[in-house]
Amino acid sequence: DSGRKAFAQAGLTPADIDVVELYDAFTINPILFLEDLGFCAKGEGGAFISGGRIAPGGDLPMNTNGGGLSCIHPGMYSIFLVIEAVSQLRGEAGERQVSKVETALVHGNGGVLSSQATAILASSQ
16 A cells, blocks of 8 residues: 555656665565565566566666675664665666666565555655
């Protein structure tokens, strides 16, 4: 529900998002979140991410800092998702920089998938 509300408040759709930063304490999380956020239909998350689609240079670069499973995973990892999204929007992500980033979606969860929070950030209006 947080994703639907964030898209409505921003006046955007999943097709408008350039970079996605998702909480990924477990490998299934990003697949479930991509489905829940409307980037693909329920049950199609696995196929959606195949073939490099979420890799740097893919259609929808995801977790450009390597994600919590590869980069770092402290108790409050979601703040690092926000930091990475802002770095991408500012063009300050160095070797991780995705070209032409104007919108970023950040999605975190807590309480064993019971609480969700979504923010859509933009470099301009």
